[in-house]
């Protein structure tokens with residue numbers, strides 16, 4: 222039903238979930254009925270944890286010093302259209318935790334003006350959010366079926382890649398992205414797979430002032446002489462050349478995969494990004510291969526003041542995380558106008574995944590015998606809200622991706638570090654608090670990269686777009702999130 226070959230075809234694809242494999246008809250139809258209204262596709266967004274921040278060359282001067290302070294999020298002017306204001310954050314005092322407690326203005330640390338107006342009583346809001354979440358978790362079952370198929374194909378390809386080119390002999394598949402963080406919510410047919418290449422003794426040179434993009438060269442010539450073919454004249458390691466070689470191998474190898482029909486999407490001019498298409502009637506699964514370098518060396522200077530998790534996860538956890546490998550990805554930035562065939566972007570998806578999984582201030586948070594929090598639920602709702610809004614306003618919200626909300630979420634975790642700030646029963650309030658913070662960032666056009674404090678993910682020249690999204694979020698917030706219950710078919 223869909224033979225389109227480009228990644229752009231994702232958006233036009235049918236909204237039906239992949240055909241259930243080995244699933245009982247009865248069970249399947251039951252679930253289908255429950256989940257169908259929420260099925261959506263988001264054009265041009267990667268579901269990955271390694272989602273692509275916007276092109277750095279469009280960013281204004283680094284927003285140093287404007288890192289989100291530890292303060293209430295709702296303290297900003299509302300857009301003109303927002304007759305109602307954001308709910309005020311509640312006091313951090315545990316005593317104020319009951320969901321129905323009135324939002325206290327006095328509790329706002331910096332004296333932000335609180336707004337009382339809300340359409341539904343909190344209990345009703347929470348009920349509706351829980352219903353949305355349970356719909357999303359039903360949808361996850363489709364994702365895991367698709368994931369099984371993806372895993373089979375990737376396993377086959379990795380073995381072939383290793384044997385065909387000695388440079389790639391130690392390439393490894395690494396799980397990354399929202400599926401593996403267990404917060405994948407829609408897009409059951411889209412995956413990002415990291416193929417990781419260990420590299421030794423690399424030199425990093427900043428490619429711009431974001432602190433996120435680097436040129437990579439070897440400090441000493443690698444033992445494996447085959448690597449020379451991936452170097453440019455000035456010694457820089459070319460992501461472009463590596464991807465091209467990988468792409469050629471994969472294109473040959475997909476022909477040898479039996480039982481499953483796999484094709485490599487046609488490449489865009491000058492861009493060797495690799496997208497696999499796996500037939501899974503009646504739909505198609507799309508897999509982006511992300512070539513990643515892994516270096517056992519210290520993180521660059523630009524990361525020094527980032528990852529401010531001391532209060533939240535502790536200084537030891539932070540130290541341990543910063544001792545972990547450095548990852549650099551060759552993923553093409555979708556918003557890039559100029560091709561950067563020789564630059565690599567720092568990736569922290571492995572750390573993000575760990576933080577989202579082990580997110581408690583106390584070690585036992587959300588473990589079977591520990592207290593439950595709503596952090597992951599908040600992240601899911603944030604991502605779903607952006608996805609739905611992107612479906613509704615694809616053109617206006619084109620530049621936003623799940624990495625923006627994930628980043629805002631991580632900052633929220635830092636701002637409210639205690640498990641008691643995220644009590645499960647306070648889901649609606651916590652979600653609104655996260656959103657309030659995100660709206661604040663949008664209105665200031667300042668969202669600091671979580672690991673690289675000098676890197677602003679919201680460039681000032683897109684101010685109008687940031688304001689547009691903040692207005693839409695405020696409208697949702699003030700009207701009980703109608704967009705969660707709207708059904709979009711792809712444009």
Ligand SMILES: [Zn+2]
Nearest residue numbers: 586587593594
């Ligand atoms: Zn928890």
